[in-house]
Amino acid sequence: MYASFQVPLFSLAILLRDRPDLISGPVALVCCAPDSDTSTPSTAAKPVILAVNHEAARCRVTEGLSPTKALARCPHLNLISSNPADECLHQDALREYLASLGSDFEETAMGVFILDLMSIPHAMKFPGEWVEQALRKATPLRLPLDVALARTPDLSILAGQSPALRHTLRFNADPIFCMAQHPTFAIQHIDSQPVHSLNCVSTEIALEAELLSLWGIETLGQLANLPRQGLAERLGPEAKIAHDVLHGKHHRLLRLHRPPERFNLSQQLEYPIETMEPLLFALNRGLRTLCSRLQSSQRAASSLRITLTFDDGDLYAHKIELPEPTCDSSLLLRVIQTHLSTIHAPAPATGWSLHLTSASHEGKQYHLFKRSLKNSRRFMDTLGRINALLGPGRLGVPFLLDTHRPDSFQIKGALCGDNIAAKEDQNGYNSSPRCGLIQNGTSLPLSRFRPTLPIHVVSDPEGRFPKPLALLNGPYCGPVTTSNGPFPISGHWWDPVERWQQVEWDIQLTSNVLLRLAYHSPNHWVLEGIYQ
Template sequence: MLVPHLDVQSLERGDPELAGAPLVVCEGRDVIDLSPAARKLGLRPGMTIFQARSAAPEAVYRARSPELIRSAEGALVDLGQSFSPRVEQSAGAICVDVSDLGRLFDDEAQIANALFVGARKLGLAVRVGIAADKTTARVAARAGEVVVVPPGREPPFLAPLPVELLEPSPETLETFRRWGVHTIGELEALPAGGVAVRLGAEGALLARVARGQADSPLTPCAEPLVFEEAIDFDWPVENVEPLLFVLRRMLDNLVARLACRALASGDLGITMKLSPRGRDVRTVPVAAPTRDVATLLSLVRLALETSPPANAVEGLVVRTAPARTRSAQLSFFEPAGPSPDKLASTIARLAALVGETRVGAPVMLDRHLPDAFTMQPFNAPRVKLTADSSQLTVAGDARALALHSLRPPVQADARLDRGELRYLAGQGIGGQVLAAAGPFRVRDGWWQLPVTRDYYDVHLSDGAIYRVFHDLHGDSWHIDGCYE
């Protein structure tokens, strides 16, 4: 089964109201696919969204949705598996082994029609091809809407078809064009050995396909592993603690099942059926796969305590994404670092408290702004043992005058006299300016978010030395930090 214009069909399937509309599928700034109605408006793939909107503002513009595509493909896999347990999924195509369906269907045409109709019911218009082997079936599906190639009749079926349907590489297709080979039959007429010599393995394969001698086996997809525990309560549970008690038992069961397969728990999906109606669906991220129930429970506790369910809970479903545990090779001569599990748990707890983007390792940016930095994921530093094992040092430890940054900078009132800073005060800091160095002028990001500041190092009458800046865009003064 092939799905033409999968990008468009997946969106239409996700939102049936889009069916028949002039739908434009976009990725980034470009148009990548169009419904027939959109093509009629003169739009084409490769246009920019801006061009398309200028030409056809009335069209419907949607971003490509990998989730809806996966859902559509998953639905077709399900359909295929409803016919046979041996289903292979490849890019844009589902291949089903229908060889043992003789007792259920009179003939292959019936099977093809059933698949076609079944796909329609799932909201997808497919092309179905049935043949003795996967490759020929794929060609057949590209050749027409519902095509059955009787066994042994592959060569005459394939002969008149364009050679492009074999999906040769661009270089091979160009060679076919130069040779005047436009149909599969013309390819079939060439000596197989000669084609193989000239076009290599690809040529040999295409020649076999053209003869109806393709023998590519079907590689069925494995059933996805689902690890899920569910429970319904006799009466709604209002507090978090009882929920956690139950959740602990459910996590124990899940972990035990995972352990049977040498797997660990990744992210947890928790669905709470609420009373009287509604659901609370949430994902608890798990930074590092683990079988440690206590860690999993503490993450779930954090999630529930931070954001308790709106109503009492009537039932619980917990699903886990199975993953392989990470292993860390320890060295003989270095102490073990923090356990990845515990580290992940700690980071997750911190992220829950302060926000995901605020936990990590700060890295200075190469910019003129003195405090430009970004956050990177935190990795435990390697600890080197020195010759004197009683002293552990961390590389890069150097003594210097430190600036204690105030985050955020404190807004201040400033008084100037003939351009010279005389007095500064803000949020418990302030005094006469006894001495000042600067201005040290910095501009940054002029092409997007311009920042222009004059920095000063000022010695105030309170005895401390501060770094302050004057934001020239907003004409405001700020105390940036204190030197220590």
């Protein structure tokens, strides 16, 4: 036995929930849909009517109409737009409501659920009493709800669309409960429903309603009276499945909803801990528990977050990224120990919390000509020690930026597999034959100063750009004997914040030192590098 829970006109119902002044009048839900007249997506969206209430339907306002045509048919029509954020919130509330009734339920669509009653003995023995209790439990939601019982999941959806078989909950000032006239399902109670209602029941059914209408078959009762073999020969296996659904012979399995499992563990210590050894002992027990839960669910930890609370009320939290997913508690404990050895606790610890981010085990593809991590434990331990020496945010992989600005790069996380792969691709691109020719054509390599060194330069203001004559300070001072330039470069001229412009000069001093200077307006010189 199965029970279907359906919120009629879900998107429209949640909007009218907090606007009771619109319930008595004609209301239509409007959403912008792409223009289907062209094969490419249109830049201008075409608004259409998605759903209408009973009063709007009496004025011949139907789904798919444009707002202009709908207002022409019903001048007093109220148009409201959908709110996806509210829909997700109410869907979560409905999901929690179904979980309070039973654990085995399917989230069929937005506002539509199917509950398996085999694990609920009270519902199997006293279905009418159980349905009434379920409806009363749904009153805090303040949403209209239809509940119907049937022997298969698909029939329960069809029974929920029949006024004779569904139990309803409506709201005026107070909740209104209406029990079904016929609590036992029979096909006679759904024989007047249109044929296209089957398309909403299962993804396996896609009947051509227009073709069946030409044959004079417009209702479910007319379709159920036809011979099954004849339908299968003329309309294919989908018609056979539809025939079996109507006669209760198609019993599909529910796609059971299972909430994501959280791998969290926390503990408030009875006595404050002042040294690291007892804290690591407690953390080791927690890690073993979490890793055993990970192994039982065939998962691994891709990152861990540790939170410590101290006796003075202070709180410390840190997230550690792992180079590859693992469920080895000893490895995770060593990572935590390496990190905790770098911090100074302001007071004794009074509690701790661990959170593991679960991920699936990664499959490794070893290559003949590419190097991979031989020992991820040692690599992770080395990165932890380097990060402790340099400080947070100072360890990563450098990437060249897509710009002509000299020495432009960005540091990204060293533990991200995508960054490592992108770095290999970038190195492969830089080592291409074309780049090799350019690099071989350079006479001398340039060693850059990071950051550049600001200096004072005596320059000749004649000409478009000032020409360096002598260096007054910095690591290299003296008059300029030879200069090559100017080389003006610029970029991002369209962005007032990111725009940049500089003029480069290659110079030689009396000491035969070859340098590169850069001039930034107004009258700002920097030493970029030295030629080796």
